[in-house]
Amino acid sequence: MKNRKHLLRAATATAVVLGVTGLSACGAAKTNASGSSDTVTIVVPSWVGAEANAAVAKYVLENELDTKVKLTQLDESVAFDALNSGKADAILEDWGGAPKKVELYVDDKKSIVSAGDLGVTGHIGWFIPKYLAEQHPDITDYKNLNKYSSLFKTAESGDKGQLLEGSPSYTTNDNALIKNLKLDLKTVYAGSEAAQITQIRENYKAKKPFITYWWTPQWLNSQIDLVEVKLPDYKEGCDSDPAKVDCGYADTPLQKFLGADFAEDNKDAAEFLKNFSWTNDQQNEVASMIADKKMSADEAAEKWVKANPDVWKAWLPK
Template identity: 65%
Template sequence: MSRSVRNGKRIRGSLIAGVGVLGLTAVAAGCGAAETDKGAGDKNVTLLVPSWVGAEANVAVAKYLLEEELDYKVKSQQMDEPVAWDAIGRGKADAIMEDWRGVPKKEKQYIDQKKTVVDGGDLGVTGHIGWYVPKYFADAHPDVLDWKNLNKYAKDLRTTESGDKGQLLEGSPSYTTNDKYIIDNLDLDFKPVYAGSEAAQITEMKKNFKAKKPFISYWWTPQWLNSELDLVEVKLPAYKDGCDKPVEKTKCAYPNTPLKKFMNKDFAENGGDAAEFLKNFKWSTEQQNQVAQWIAGDGMSAEAAAEKWVKANKSTWGKWMP
């Protein structure tokens, strides 16, 4: 989508329109004591949206179905994962539908210690972060796909922002990544340079592709843009359990991360049909990418994209219904 992984995940920057600062401020400011007693008759649901379009796709479809099929009123608010965990843990929101396990301290605080957040089940999508180059660059220089050869190409990947080092293109500075430590611990002649957001990173990547310019970027799957840009992952040292602990010692690849949903415990137990529906919500990478592409690639509104998907996929969402 923290768009870090549990053993190296991310918190991604903003691409989502219309769910912005006012909503985030209201929830963050109210994160004091927990809300009380959500009953099965409560027809209001608050869903939090991490700031990348795949997460927006999840919430768009869930919101549409909750409102149109189950007669709930759904409020969606954009929020980075650390703040989202506070909101859910303190009863100011009901659920987050895509978590990349990037804030383990928050998980421990609210699941193990305060016991106010519970696992809402798998989303059905597995996330992976890595370093990627365009295929045209890999075809011309096949050995670039082995991290041991990256320094050989640092000079080809320099930019005005990276100075005398190769540039590793990043998204938002709010993403939790291991890249600085990987670079340092593998003695790579590179520098992370932040585009500022997922949208800005995509713009930069598309511009480079059009010009057939070489670049290397922090990137992830699932991501709708992968159907448009042919990217190839650079092989970093294989991930092994614990190889990124402590994070300052990381010198390995990111793991594959099954993405999960988390809920406020009171909502999970007393949220009636809405809670049951969200627990049942499970779709594929391809389905998420399709809705995300309609939103970010084709410029559809989230509601229109959700409606389009729902009308064509009753065999999938029908199984989510209470």
């Protein structure tokens, strides 16, 4: 697995209100004498794309495999600890933000096993609205950002331009990039994915200049037109020292992981989760139903599952 030290997107308001539960000692799958699981505990990182994964997996597990599912919201590093201890069973979207935990639990202790690619490729970068790029065509190269940094000044950023972030709990390279590329920018945190989206939408509607840390897949990209700022090309190892990062972010095939005991004792559920694979567009479709159309996660999952039997039936254990 590639060393991907990129994103841990932080809490959206939807993850809290849509029924993601806290983890308890009784949250792990309980195996009965027949080797089947009463409950599968799936970790949900706190952004809506990950919520979409978990909701669809939950719906199919409960309605097709007669397996109860508990969802629990945990940050990426803590999620690996939970799988190692048996307090959770599956992570369906890992962006590579905890490489040391992967090395410890997957490679060394073997208490966690890889469940393969999610099928979704993530990418992080800095983005500006298209209308701004059309006004200043050279602004899309980081080398020219200082010339335009005054356009991005806010009360929060002082005499520097604001680089809008989501939450302080994100794992990003942006402060190092600003320092090492000598840019007149300052990271300013909206506080969550939902708050960041609100600010982006307000700025976009008002045609204000802004630059933001952003990513794909992300459902909002179908509604607004953003242009990526070219950062120095990513090369393997260029982000190995967090303090010296001076390159952009790599494309990241998102990964799934299972607790080793769960994978061994609950073969049907584990096989289903290993087979679970969909596209960026499919994830965005469900995420948009949750975050934009304000459907519950369960309602969005049911609607998508009923409309796409040819996709999810291929995930079922043989």
